[in-house]
Amino acid sequence: MGLRSDVIERAYQFLESEDRKLDRMLHELATSRAALESEQREAARLREESEAVRASTARSSRSSRSGETSSTAQCAKISTRSSRTRTRRSPR
Numbered sequence: 001m002g003l004r005s006d007v008i009e010r011a012y013q014f015l016e017s018e019d020r021k022l023d024r025m026l027h028e029l030a031t032s033r034a035a036l037e038s039e040q041r042e043a044a045r046l047r048e049e050s051e052a053v054r055a056s057t058a059r060s061s062r063s064s065r066s067g068e069t070s071s072t073a074q075c076a077k078i079s080t081r082s083s084r085t086r087t088r089r090s091p092r
Helices: 005-089
Strands: none
Touching: none
């Protein structure tokens, strides 16, 4: 090549050092990517779980409200019946 051997040796050392840095950086990048993908899967799982709980809560809330309405209506009917019964008995 026409270059001194010590210059060529230094160039190889420099390239080897840069290769090691690049390999280290690629390894760290792969590790970070794996961690990110794991976090994304966990976030998706938690989102699905949250939506399921939210839907379940909404269903039970609706059913308890309709149950309260019918219970309230039943109490009102019973109250009305008792007041009618009292008014009938009062002429004694």
